[in-house]
Amino acid sequence: xxxxxxxxxxxxxxxxxxxxxxxxxxxxxxxxxxxxxxxxxxxxxxxxxxxxxxxxxxxxxxxxxxxxxxxxxxxxxxxxxxxxxxxxxxxxxxxxxxxxxxxxxxxxxxxxxxxxxxxxxxxxxxxxxxxxxxxxxxxxxxxxxxxxxxxxxxxx
Numbered sequence: 001x002x003x004x005x006x007x008x009x010x011x012x013x014x015x016x017x018x019x020x021x022x023x024x025x026x027x028x029x030x031x032x033x034x035x036x037x038x039x040x041x042x043x044x045x046x047x048x049x050x051x052x053x054x055x056x057x058x059x060x061x062x063x064x065x066x067x068x069x070x071x072x073x074x075x076x077x078x079x080x081x082x083x084x085x086x087x088x089x090x091x092x093x094x095x096x097x098x099x100x101x102x103x104x105x106x107x108x109x110x111x112x113x114x115x116x117x118x119x120x121x122x123x124x125x126x127x128x129x130x131x132x133x134x135x136x137x138x139x140x141x142x143x144x145x146x147x148x149x150x151x152x153x154x155x156x
Contacts, residue, residue, distance in 0.1 A: 033124040036063060036116065044087075046078035050130035054114070057098055059085045064098040065114040065125040071096075072109055087111075 034049050036056055043058040046068045053068030055078040066087075070077050075091030082088075086104065088095045095104040096111040103109035115126040134142075 030129050032127050032129045033117065033119050034127055035119075036065070036123045036125055044078050044080075044082060046076065049125075049127060054125065054127070055087075056125070057082055057087060059098050063116045063123055065116055065127075066096075066098070066101070067112045070094055071103070071111055072106075077111075 032049070034047070038056070038058070039045050044056065046053055046055050048054070048068075055066050055068045055076075057064045057066070057078075059082060066077060068077060069075065070080075070089040070091065072089065072092055072094040075089040075094075077087055077089055077096075080087045080090050082098070085098050086095050087098055094106065094109065096102065096109075097104065098113075101111040101113045103111065116123050117126050118124070
């Protein structure tokens with residue numbers, strides 16, 4: 001018996017809602033939903049979450065979320081030119097298709113994209129959950145292992 005909710009896809013994101021944006025499926029520990037609130041009058045903007053920068057673009061009626069830095073040399077994509085579903089980095093003019101992430105300028109570059117889903121009737125970016133910060137104990141052990149391997153010291 002169906003409750004009217006579309007089935008979840010293999011990515012854990014439900015099929016499209018009437019607005020065309022997929023509905024968020026039940027909570028997943030590896031995904032964090034971040035609300036997308038456009039600044040007044042803006043069709044592209046940047047935001048930070050868990051120490052990373054992301055860019056949001058409105059192309060037609062669709063929202064696209066990408067990494068905020070250009071894969072070429074880290075230019076601020078949210079400040080780039082968007083035309084016909086393609087964003088062009090303001091630093092070196094590398095262009096990326098928003099729908100696929102494909103670089104139109106050079107082979108070997110691809111723009112990472114993130115799903116946009118509806119949660120509570122509002123669009124959210126479905127971002128990878130942040131990894132917990134390592135403890136001081138973990139940091140010091142890793143440092144000691146590196147020093148041991150670099151000097152060749154340690155037990156035989």
